[in-house]
Amino acid sequence: MASRVEILNEGGYRSDGRRQFELRTIDIDLSQQGHADGAAVITHGLAHVMVSVFGPREAKMRSQTIHDRANINVEVAVAAFSTGDRRKRSRGDKRILEFAATIKSTFEPVIQTSLYPRSQIDIFVQVIQQDGGLLQACINGTTLALMNAGIPMLDFVCAVNGGVHSTSPLLDLTLLEENDVPNLTIAVMPKTRKVSLVTMETRLHVDRFEEIFRLATEAGLAIHGEMKGAILGRSKSLMGSIELGSQQRSGNTAADAMDDDD
């Protein structure tokens, strides 16, 4: 079958030139987006997702308030141009609603919602480009956006997907691989190594599950390093400019005080 792309060739390389356990490059942008309280743009290879977080703020609908904790509202929008075949999905699409519910249930136990009674936290996920690992990019992006918004969380949530090609496990699948290979997505909290999400839409042999589960958990820790570096880097640059501004002020006010005496 010459026309078919090999998932894993004899040399141990995948269709995009990666090895079995190699992850795609991750790019993280945490800069301010519009008037969102926190935002993040994350790319896993060619998968490209933008997440904005608003809140905690007053709920738009009074019926949505919960008296002892914050309500989390996740909305996912998939851009029509994000896939190969241009297709417009409506907001009421069942698949997208389920997807949003998955993200919500992943973050509900991690966000310290009890600190914000009667408030609402809005998470808006915008999928800009898809190339496999959609859920993983959305979850990682949401983690970063929530942290950027200063919302208290127990830990990072780092998601990664994996699959098994005949007997060899693969990590961080592209769309091509995702279509061909039984795969699952795992979200792990690195501190406790608790897993807050495991989903699988395909069928995987039970004997293979443990191996890929273990590998994906480890890959989650590697992604955690990247995300932590980005968050700390962002914090550092912001603190740097705050300090510079404050230094300037303290110097000036001293001069001002002397002027006042005259």
Add this chain to the structure above:
Amino acid sequence: MISFTSFPSRFAESSYDSTRHHPNVKDDLMDLDEYEDFAAQGSLNKLTCPGESLTSSQAYMRGHGTYVDNEEVIASVAGTIERVNKLVSVRAIRSRYNPEVGDLVVGRITEVQPRRWKVDANSRQDAVLMLSSVNLPGGVQRRKLESDELQMRGFFEEGDLLVAEVQAFFSDGAMSLHTRSLKYGKLRNGQLVTVPPILVRRLKSHFLTLPCGVDLILGLNGYIWVSKHVKTNEQEGEEGFDAEAVYSNVNDDIDDSTRNAISRVTHIIRVLTSHFVPLTDVLLLEAYEWTVEHESTAKDLLQQEFGDALVASIAPSQ
């Protein structure tokens, strides 16, 4: 055949300045969680992020931005570690406004309810302004009548901006405001700018008057009101509390130079905010002088290079 090389980084500024290691090699930032170090290190500007354990919960008490798990105090937000004696807390760099009693805030009415207004003040919930905590026409001290309740929209309507002080908190953490001072009340003759609350520091006075004929109200919630200067003797005195003027919805006549000055000040605030520089009266004044010196029009400030030059001139080492 077509071949791909690795893709270049899309975000130049997000490239990490640290050296990259294999995951098995520990970066030096991982050493943050040693208890011995914690006692020795100053509380100054140590950065942390969620899930990072800070210290033992037996030796220290947990403050805001932390939680206790497994006898460890663990950070729950990304920000700076602060320590006061045995209390450890983490202050998030960007977050919503955390109100404290006595803070001056600028807010916008979102809803009129029986005997109260709901006010959006950039906090986690809408603030409450009770009818009993505003000044009513005909004397500062008098009982609220039913007729006052019926004409609440005459005082504040949905969408009105006001300056107020945080009076108290409700049991669920929502704040209650009051405008029982002649300094407080409805805002007009100006423009609102929104900045992250951390960039507004506590000052001796949050009512600033710049010499260019512009009044500034720096709300601690990050809402800043920039308006035409009102002379103090024209402001309503204690005796002649003029309800019509205080609750008026009509702007005064604002001449072109004042309009120009107002928009220039708002642009300066936006530029400083985009560079995350904390706002002070001195800084704003300096920036204003700089823009006038460079003979720029107010709209020039919106250009990236011009804004960068401005920030570079007032915070030199940036």
